[in-house]
Amino acid sequence: MAEPHLHPEAIWSLIDGRHGDPFAILGPHMTEAGPIVRAFLPGASAVTLLSGRNAVPMTRIHPAGLFTGGIEPGPYRLRIDWNGTIQETEDPYSFAPLLGELDLHLLREGRHQDIGRCLGAHPMVVDGIAGVRFAVWAPNARRVSVVGDFDSWDGRRHPMRLRHEAGVWELFIPRLLPGTVYKYELLGPQGQLLPMKADPIAWQAEPPPATGSIVADTGRLVPPRPLKASGDPALKPISVYEVHPGSWARGDGNAPLDWEELGDKLIPYVKGMGFTHLEFLPIMAHPFGGSWGYQPLGQFATHAPFGAPEHFSRLVERCHEAGIGVILDWVPAHFPTDVHGLAQFDGTALYEHADPREGFHQDWNTLIYNLGRQEVRNFLIGSALHWLEHYGVDALRVDAVASMLYRDYSRKQGEWVPNIYGGRENLESISFLKELSEIIAERCPGKLLIAEESTSFPGVTRKAQDGGLGFDFKWNMGWMNDTLRYMERDPIYRRYDHGLMTFGLVYAFSEKFMLPISHDEVVHGKGALPAKMPGDEWQRYANLRAYLSFMWMHPGKKLLFMGCEFAQPREWNHDRSLDWHLLDEPRHAGMQRLVRDLNELYAGMPALHALDCDPAGFRWVVLDDTEASVFAWLRFGPGGAAPALVVCNFTPVTRQGYRLGVPQGGDWQEVFNSDAGIYGGSNTGNGGRVFAWDEASHGLEASLSLTLPALGTLVLTPSTH
Known part of the structure; x- marks a missing residue:
């Protein structure tokens, strides 16, 4: 039977999962007959209201599981009989809104710099009750629900409250614990049921191929003690060891090492080799390991196969204790199209551009962030600050900056949309990068921002207030390409390409450069470094020793991908360990010692580093x-x-x-x-x-x-x- 205070259409839309304002029906309400509580619990055989010492059976007013009962004003609990299994809990619909007006104002303006703690899933205590507060931005959805094992993945059970002014949905679910797996179920703007979505701001995710988000125990994440650093980084020796954490070394059965195991081996190795910094390929949650992390979906979550978030935080602290800085590759240019991710998140092009000429990367089959949207900029800047502040990393290396700067990047005529002035520059991305660098400089002094940027775009490392993008360093891709081309030549022909080795000095001081021999140079048929060198076996290794020495003595900070330091002769394979057994052979052990000695010489002589950018x-x-x-x-x-x-x-x-x-x-x-x-x-x-x-x-x-x-x-x- 229907309750007289409810319109039948309201009841029907609730039980059909179409109602966009569940708090208007569920929870405590004052009626002409006095205070009542309504609860929608599909599958429950009986529900009892517990208030103080009173236990009042609720009346089923719809066979789908809608219950009502009178109550005295004050706190109450629900005792739910799931056909013989009893659950006792507080009512999620008895709690007031938790996001404050300032939060909503900053979210609406795209200026909430701690969005990682504002949105997402966070354990907290409300009115003395422990639980989890969920919040997600989905302004065009008709209904958003939290789903998981705790509600049988039934989107009708926990529909959320819409905070209209910011397009954010929120709900506090009492008695949920860290470790709970969840997703969001959404109805799009036309009322269509969308694929279940992972939380864009989850701090933890399930290991692939599972796609759920996990309520992280954020209280266990204590920011590591910072690395002691002072002064202009351009005057310091910076030698970076670039690592893919899943393949630097592997354990029994070819299993990847977790953060604890990796730290036990990697940190003393990096320290002993004399590298000043350790750079990880993206460790953000990503669905496909073959992307090496460059197609992330969880911009706030660590990649689950490597361990829990707090274990990565501990690894950063251990690096700092050893005097090693930590750099993370970070990808704000694009994201994969997986249906459980950001694509068409609320049934509209929310995070991406709607026009594929602006919103689809043809090279990578990925979607491009709409950086003209203030909420998307806020999401990405919040992610950057999340890694710098909550995990204490020392720098972000921003991936694919060139693709962000130009609207015609890798596109033919007619495949791109000019900017408002008819040009090819992506003004929204340029503005975003400037804003990013200014915020990091203000909030995280001493932290670095490094650009992987392959064009001649001016002022990449000039301060934003002076008309630049505000990066601290830029990868010198031109130097890398030119010098490797030279080294691949038979020495008898090098006389004709002499300028490839000298041209880098024509522009060496136009930016603050880092010289990269990265993972991209030893995959996809390019050959490992020894294979690039001409001549017999002795000459190939002599060429490589001379080349790495040339690199370390050349102006610019240094970056070397793992395995290159001991001249691994095969291409890098992300599914297996480096060939550490090669160090039993003198030529590989000798190359490793050469790189260690180059690092020592470079750091020990001010002439070799202090004026790298001058x-x-x-x-x-x-x-x-x-x-x-x-x-x-x-x-x-x-x-x-x-x-x-x-x-x-x-x-x-x-x-x-x-x-x-x-x-x-x-x-x-x-x-x-x-x-x-x-x-x-x-x-x-x-x-x-x-x-x-x-x-x-x-x-x-x-x-x-x-x-x-x-x-x-x-x-x-x-x-x-």
Whole structure:
């Protein structure tokens, strides 16, 4: 029978899961007959109202499971009989709204910088009752419900309250615990039932192929103690070890290591190798492991196969205790089309552009964030702050910036939409990146923002207030492409491509650059680093030793992908461990030692890092010896720091008596030789020391005569003795 205070259509829309305002029907209400409680509990055989010492059976007013009962004013509980199984709980529809007016105002304006704690699922205590508050942005949905095992995945059981002013739905469900798996069930704007959606702001997710969100125990996430850092990072040595956490090393049965196991092995290794920073490929929750994390759906959740969120937080703290900074790759450019994710989230193009000419990446089959929408910008900036503040990471490396900057990126004529001025620049993305950098600089001083950006877009590392994008460093993709092309040439032909090695210095100080040899260079048929090098086996490894040494001595911060430090000869495979057994072979152990020594030299000599981004720190000595394929330059440090002379011979010919100018006479010490026997070389060199005569050469007041080892790089510095 129908309750006289309810219109039959209201009852029908509730039991049919179409009612958009459940609090108008459910929970406590004052009627002419006095206070009553209504509860919709499909499948329940009986319900009793518990108020103080009173127990009042509720009346079933609809066979689908709608109950009503009179009650005295005050707190109450529901005792629910699920056909013999008794559940006792508070009524979700007895709680007042929890999101405050300021939260809603900031969400509406797209300025809520702690959106990760405002939206999503958060354990909390309300009116003395422990439970979980859920909140999700879905402004165009007709109804949103929380579903999970706790309500048999029935979207009629826990429909949420719409806070109209911000398009946010919220609900507090008492007695739920951390670890609960849940999703959202939505009706779209035409009343259509959508595929169940994972929570965009969940802090934890199920491991793939499962797609549920998990209520994280956010109280256990204590931000790690920060890494001690001060001063301008451009003046510091920065040497980054890039790692895919699922394949650096594997455990029994080829299982990926979890964060604890990985930290036990990886942190002492990175520390012992002398790298200053550890960079992880994206660790945000992603449905397909073969994307390496570059197609994330959980911008606030750690990837479940590696362990719980608090375990990643502990790994960051352990890195900081070892003096290692942590960098995360972060992807604000695009997201995958999986139906449980952000695509058509509320039945409309909410996070993405509706027009595929703006909203679909043809190269990656992904959707492009609509950065002209303030709520989407807020979502992404909130994600960036989430990793920097809640997990204490030291930097974000922003992926695919070039694709964000240009509307015609990888598109033919007619496949893209010009900006309001008719140009190709993506003004919304540019504005977003500037806003991002300014907020991070204000809220997270000392944290870095690094751009993977492959074009000549001006001012990437100029401050936003000065007209730039505000990044701290930019990957120098041009340098990487040019120098690898040169190294792939047979040495007999390198004379014709000499400029590939020198061109990077034409623009080396136009931005603050990082020199990357990343994962992208050792996959998809490109070959591992040793395979790129020409010649017989000895020459290939000599070429690689000389090249890595060239890189470490070149202006710019350094980044090297895992496995490259010991010259793994096969391409990287994300489904298996690196070939650590190769370190039993001298040529691989020698390469590893070379990289360790390069890091030590780079960090220990101010001339090799302090002016990485300043033209005052560099001077060519020889840049035009194309016949011999020799390059020589000087690196200078601030103040009275000792200079360093770097000489590279990229032919398999030893050169005797090679004369070079230097800024001062006297003894010069050969502090590094890539041809040393300990690295697998032939031990050709200058006996560790050479004398510079007061005879001018190359525009410098003194000169010295060197033996240049075949396919070798030397570093010399004035002797202090």
